[in-house]
Amino acid sequence: MKYxxxxxxxxxxxxxxxxxxxxxxxxxxxxxxxVFPEITTLDHLxxxxxxxxxxxxxxxxxxGRVIPGQTTFTSASLTTSATSVDLFTVPVNQTWRIMGISxxxxxxxxxxxxxxxxxxxxxxxxxxxDTLTAAYGGVITDINDNLIIxxxxxxxxxxxxxxxxxxxxxxxxxxxxx
Numbered sequence: 001m002k003y004x005x006x007x008x009x010x011x012x013x014x015x016x017x018x019x020x021x022x023x024x025x026x027x028x029x030x031x032x033x034x035v036f037p038e039i040t041t042l043d044h045l046x047x048x049x050x051x052x053x054x055x056x057x058x059x060x061x062x063x064g065r066v067i068p069g070q071t072t073f074t075s076a077s078l079t080t081s082a083t084s085v086d087l088f089t090v091p092v093n094q095t096w097r098i099m100g101i102s103x104x105x106x107x108x109x110x111x112x113x114x115x116x117x118x119x120x121x122x123x124x125x126x127x128x129x130d131t132l133t134a135a136y137g138g139v140i141t142d143i144n145d146n147l148i149i150x151x152x153x154x155x156x157x158x159x160x161x162x163x164x165x166x167x168x169x170x171x172x173x174x175x176x177x178x
Contacts, residue, residue, distance in 0.1 A: 071099065071174050076157075078167045084117070084158040087171050090149050097176040098147040098155070104168035108134040111159035111167075119153050129159060133167070148176055 078085040090096050101116075103109070114129035115122045124147075126132065149155060157169060 071172060073170055073172055075104070075168055075170045078157065078159070078163055078169065080162055080164065080166060083111075083160070083162050084156055085169070087155045087157055087169055089154040090151050092151040094151050095176040096149050096173045098149060099172040099174065101157075101172075102170050103133040104170055106134060107165065109163035109165060109167055111161050111163050114157060114159040117156040117158050118149065122158075123147075126157075
């Protein structure tokens with residue numbers, strides 16, 4: 001099959017100087033929908049269609065966001081000069097299910113009692129946090145699917161006393177499917 005070089009250049013020229021991250025794959029129509037009706041461009045369109053499908057398969061399922069149901073971790077630090085720390089703020093238009101909270105290093109931090117606070121209101125008393133962080137491998141609480149937090153909300157931890165060493169809290173969550 002002889003190719004009409006002008007038709008191929010008409011197809012490729014607009015793409016030569018465009019960064020792939022600036023192309024919205026949803027705006028590229030599929031072959032056969034009358035976008036490029038010239039017969040001489042069909043083989044090249046087949047290649048472009050394969051490239052587009054490969055890009056979509058990697059980048060479009062989540063647009064870079066967390067995949068629902070996939071376990072993810074985040075962390076926050078409580079310093080020796082503070083009695084509270086914001087553990088995280090859920091992004092707008094997301095809902096997180098908190099699966100567990102732990103301190104990274106097993107230790108007696110001398111904080112005594114602590115509680116989880118959501119948007120400034122106590123929601124869960126943790127009791128003697130020193131016993132929890134020293135005796136149970138750092139695990140503070142296993143949430144058991146009971147703590148679902150919606151977008152824009154902030155979860156904090158407040159202790160009765162400042163710790164005697166910096167504490168790194170790890171939070172295990174997943175993007176909750178509603």
